Amino acid sequence: MKLGVIGTGPIGTSLARTFSAGGHEVQVANSRGPETVDALVLEFGARAVTAQDAVRDKDVIILSVPFVRIPDLAILFASVPAETVVIDTSNYFPQLGGPVDAVEGGQVESLWAAEQLGRPVVKAWNAALAGTLQTRGVPAGSPGRIALPVAADTDDARHLGMHLVDESGFDPYDAGMLADSWRQQPMTPAYCTELTLEELQPALAAADRSQAPQDRDRQMSRFAALTTMPTLDEAVELNRSLHR
Template sequence: MKISVIGAGAIGGNLARKLSGAGHEVEVAGARGPEAVAPDVLETGARAVALEDAVRGRDAVILAIPFGVAGQLADLFASVPAETVVIDTSNYYPHLNGRIEAVEDGAVESVYTSELLGRPVVKAWNAALAETQRTKGVPTGTPGRIAIPVAGDADEAKRVAMRLVDDTGFDPYDAGALADSWRQQPMGPAYCTELTLDELPAALAAADRPKDTAVRDSMSERFAALGANPTLEDVVEMNRAAHR
């Protein structure tokens, strides 16, 4: 497939490396131009391009950008064909993104992103830590493979996203409509807890928006309690413990 990743940070870099390594034709665009894309992002064959080139002639475009800025790309996406699958990976954290009243009032994160962008999106890869994505992807059929929820309204777009999740080393799970993707937002039981395909459905079903929001808003204090150099396992256990 012809895939573009917009955003070359931790998540975007992971996806560019994984998907190009899986044989896809991958282009990467960052806000600071193609020359600013780190060489390691391109080490498995991805190519750095200008932002305006990243949406031309692509089968899928993955947004690995900060939450709330998708509106800045609306004009760019206005000419993108309807059949191009757009995948949103972002998460809302008020202390990072600033307080966004629409989300505080109950808007589902990726529904809000879709409205800003002016086109449908699929939500994927948001519910796994960057380090989990970088180090824990394994081949299909590997026992204990971590699952990643995928939510969206168009069946074909969701199938494309699920195939790509599989190609990055994780079991895709159909998490329903985009309006249901609040269940995979920070900091629900399914969020960054490294669950298997057998475990993930119950975690999504157990999501509770008021409780999960409170857990999200206490994250700084809980993270500080881990000490100076927490491991990936420490962070995953912290997230799991919040829902026991």
């Protein structure tokens, strides 16, 4: 499969490495140019290219850029064929990128992203910490395998997203339409809490749309108050503790 990855932060880097190691043809781009892409990203055969090349003739394009940067990519996607699947991994944190009025007013994050790009998106890998993606993917059927939700407005796009989530080492869960993807936004019970497939469905069902932004802001304050960087296990436990 031909994959383009836009963004070389921790999530983009992890996915580029995973899929190139798995035999996919992966091209990677960032906002600073191909010469700035770290060798770690390219270790298993991914190629650093311009953003224009990263979206050209691809089966799937993975967006791993800050949420507020998504509108900047609309021109880039204007010539991308409708059949190309675009997967958005981003999350909205107003403390990091500033407020987005539509989302503050209640619009679902992934619907806002699709609106900015002028095309449908799949929402996947947003509900996992970078450390989870980097270190805790395991083969299908492994006991305790972590599950991740995948939402999209067409069955074909959702199933392709689920296939890639499975390839990346996690059990995919069909989370339905984009309009329901608020259930996997920060800081809902399914967000970055490392749940199994059996645990994920009730966590998604338990999400409270009005409470989630308050929990997100409260959790950001808790993390900001820490004097040392939490370990992955500590970060997951902090997220789980919001819902007890």
